[in-house]
């Protein structure tokens with residue numbers, strides 16, 4: 001692992017996967033030690049899944065609770081869920097399980113994730129200086145692994161024989177338009193924007209707008225975030241900041257959302 005800047009946010013590289021981290025060296029060391037405790041858990045395999053709360057830390061738990069808060073806002077809104085920028089896919093799994101809990105018979109609530117599964121295809125000058133093409137990659141063939149995880153989670157809820165998720169691999173600046181051509185019926189109840197960068201956010205937001213209905217929720221992972229200015233610039237250009245209230249929750253300092261009125 002290398003930590004290449006002494007700024008409050010720095011680029012961290014592990015096995016050639018580059019991400020930005022706001023953790024300081026003390027936090028990184030503490031978490032590395034905790035990972036060892038996790039890796040050497042004395043719990044038998046048969047009891048690990050029921051006891052994951054032993055290992056989920058406060059920031060990760062807050063994030064998960066916020067996803068739950070967002071999901072509850074769209075239970076009575078018709079349409080699919082889309083995540084723009086999936087990476088390891090935790091949100092897709094959470095959404096799949098929230099569907100199983102709150103609307104187990106709503107097989108119309110498809111969950112669609114867009115990602116290259118190889119990190120940022122390029123960056124724009126509007127994205128500033130902290131990010132580069134290839135950042136936020138994943139391991140080889142990760143989309144296959146994620147599909148298997150999503151299959152398992154669907155199998156734990158009703159109507160498991162219908163696949164209700166789709167992973168769209170590739171540059172979303174092309175693949176989202178193709179998805180809409182292939183699925184002209186699409187209404188979007190909830191879109192989670194987490195590309196982090198300008199160009200795909202701008203492009204997908206433009207295509208998404210006519211697919212929203214009153215009550216649709218648009219959430220953003222990085223608005224007002226100095227390390228990723230491109231996401232805010234895209235929102236400014238496509239929707240503006242004054243048309244909708246941009247809301248937040250005490251659960252997370254960065255994630256924000258708006259509800260179409």
Ligand SMILES: C[S@@+](CC[C@H](N)C(=O)[O-])C[C@H]1O[C@@H](n2cnc3c(N)ncnc32)[C@H](O)[C@@H]1O
Pocket residue numbers: 084085086087088089090091114115116117118119120121136137170171172173194195196197200
């Ligand atoms: C910060 S990560 C997403 C994290 C994920 N939403 C989560 O909560 O764990 C950003 C993702 O956006 C993807 N991405 C960025 N630009 C893209 C593009 N033009 N097309 C498809 N995926 C893109 C990257 O590959 C990366 O996986």
